[in-house]
Amino acid sequence: MDLHEYLRILSRNWILIAATALVGILIGGAASVLAKPVYTSETQLFVAIQSSGSVQELQQGNTFSQARVQSYVKTVESPIVLQPVVDALGLPLTADELATRVTATTDLNTVLINIAVNDTSPVQAAAIAQATADSLVKAVDTLEKPKAGGESPVSLSIIKPAIAPTSPSAPNTRLNLLFGLLAGLGIGLGSAVLRSTLDNRVRSEADLRRVTDAPLLGGISFDQDATKRPLLTQASPQSPRAESFRQLRTNLQFANVAGSANTLLITSSLPGEGKSTTATNLAIACAQAGQSVCLVDADLRRPMVNDYLGLERNVGLTTALLGTADVNDIIQPWGDDNLYVLASGRIPPNPSELLGSDEMRQLILRLESVFDIVILDAPPLLPVTDAAVLSQHVGGVVVVVGSQKLRQNDLEKSLTALELVGAKVLGIVLNRLPSKGPDAYRYGYYSHDMEPTRKQSRKMNGRSEVFVPRSADRANDVVGH
Structure with a gap:
């Protein structure tokens, strides 16, 4: 990384x-x-050699002292020094236990010995340090005294007496x-x-690039209000969400620069990634741009387009495929632009067979000959094969990816399924992107203050619909035989 x-x-x-x-x-x-607070008391000793005072003897004595100091430092933590301290102060410790509280050091090329004692009582720390220094003086005098008798050639003197510290050294x-x-x-x-x-979920374009090189057609930021007001017409024209779908519409035009894909299949890998809202709002955006658009709800398992647009669902795609009614009679206009909707119709027991039939192919060709663009909302790729079957009848496929929801391996499986049937993938749409943070997708230069344009509302089958009525015979003139 x-x-x-x-x-x-x-x-x-x-x-x-x-x-x-x-x-x-x-x-x-x-x-x-x-x-528990710990107090440290320190004392310091000076090591000297008894001599007559000649220059040569002083040099030899100084060299001898420096050589012996290291041995005296080691001696401080031995029982010969600490046991007398334990006995003199009546400590409830052994010499070995007391050694863990006593530290002796010396500076390089000096004859000074530093003794530090740690204890929870400042007074006792000072008492142990002083007693240890006194005990070391006696121990060295005993160890260095000649066997033949006489005084020890080494003399230790306390030059810094131990005092009780006023503040703890630890913690x-x-x-x-x-x-x-x-x-x-x-x-x-x-x-x-x-x-x-x-975490191998797809969160941003960087994660998307680990799976595919397919173009990123657009990113749609997550909006809390979208669950209650999912349509593009219900959002402010200058809102980031509205601009996202206009940008998607523009990018699709560039992706389809050859003009061979005027029938688009919108699908996703798993349910809940926002393919139906993307298909519906893309259709609205294209219609607002002056194109004649036919939105087909080809999700014959969980149709949602009719709920979003407030249209009748009982007659629609399945009705036309079974030959019960002509498509001219069941296609429904919506809004005040050239947007027409072919609902799903009744849910059949064999969706895959219907979508892969020759009747479906002929219906798509018929719609293509009349409308500038035909958008099909298809089921997700992984749970069922409907989208893969239907992708063979359309000019291009757009895969909607739910940010922070879909895993990279699931997206890879979906794209592989489309590749196996020879589908033309125009690109990817990243949906539900966060509005803030490193993965945010926003247009900061657009105003967020404008209220959405409210169109005339009417009731249809008990549902509220944003709809401008048209003449009843206009839909019949849209699709020719």
């Missing part, structure tokens, strides 16, 4: 990352509050908070990358 992809992951998962960072800070703060609240923040950020970033790696 490149830097741009990582930035997209951060944008998609910023809430997760911020939440884990906050949890890390809270844990760090809780650890600081709940931890370090700032350090704990910083560590919690870094740990939380690390966990959040790791979780975000893992989540993005395992």
